[in-house]
Amino acid sequence: MAEMATLHSNGTWELGPLPPGKQIVGSCWVAERALYMWNNEQFVKMALIGTVEVFNVIVEGMEKNLKWHWSKSVRQLTESVKVMLEEMDPDLYSKGLMDMEAKESMAHLEDIKRKKKWERIEWEAAKNQFFNPQRYIRVSY
Template identity: 25%
Template sequence: LLELFDSEDPRERDFLKTVLHRIYGKFLGLRAFIRKQINNIFLRFVYETEHFNGVGELLEILGSIINGFALPLKSEHKQFLVKVLLPLHKVKCLTLYHAQLAYCVVQFLEKDATLTEPVVRGLLKFWPKTCSQKEVMFLGEIEEILDVIEPAQFAKIQDLLFRQIAKCVSSPHFQVAERALYMWNNEYILSLVEENNQVIMPIMFPALYRMSKEHWNQTIVTLVYNVLKTFMEMNSKLFDELTASYKAERQKEKKREKERDELWKRLGEIEISQKRQQAAK
């Protein structure tokens, strides 16, 4: 039955989804077996074939199954999240099923907040390096996770997470930078950032300040100014310190660049004079 989910016909997959859901609901003894077989299909999809038409439909069914998991979660279910659901993020065709996958991940975090750290670390591990479209999707999922995160869990992952967000803000691809900056429109995320501004502002500030001067897209520059304004309102003393420190660092960099250029210039002059001496001989 599960293999039929590989059908090209979305109508067939939709009917199969209803049938499997009914079977899972009625036959308690088959539940563990069905979950195991779905696991196997996903693992084969991730590590071998990278092709299976019904991943989205199976994830929809899993969303309902996860919703019904009893608390506390069994270790088997936690393993499924870390070993099966998170690796699904690295497949090239993530766009086909990302919404359903993100829903399943958030369902797990609503059940057990302590899973937040391994989930965020997993997402950062599989973070796309060259595909901007996937990067935008990852940022959307991070925002969904931050919407349900508890402050204690946020404190554990803020450093790693905001280093990645700072990289996204610096992205030359404007949609990636835009998606990262839109997080500051989320009031709950903003409240978490405000509570932890001493940690987050020093991480984000250099990228934001640089982009406010250098980014090619005017929309991004406007969004960056809005975020910098928010930071200034949160903690003006720290903001002034970071501005002064950044400018001092830039001056040092310019000085180093100038010294390096002068060194190359001198080396060039030495080489020319040596060639002249050899020619004179």
């Protein structure tokens, strides 16, 4: 933890927005120890510096952990971190939830469009095969 604080105070790194087309490692990689970091006051202070830029990513990770993580202890730790984050900035947390829901809704609509497109392609292929059946050549020995 001290090393992380030193790196931050030296300006070695800073929190920033995610580059377009890039994704954060999925929440399935979040370990208990990472959640324990939120119990460290110094870590929380550093996280608050870049809150606006990364809050949506944090909210999404928290919500996915609560919904799908297999470990009960990770879900319990996640719940306590979620409560702390909601208390720190309820409006920002709500905005993060709304953004996550909008993102999921868009992904769902894209999935529906993709499925309809494949159904149309399959239908066209089946129709084409009906009107132009494949011809087989029978070879006898």
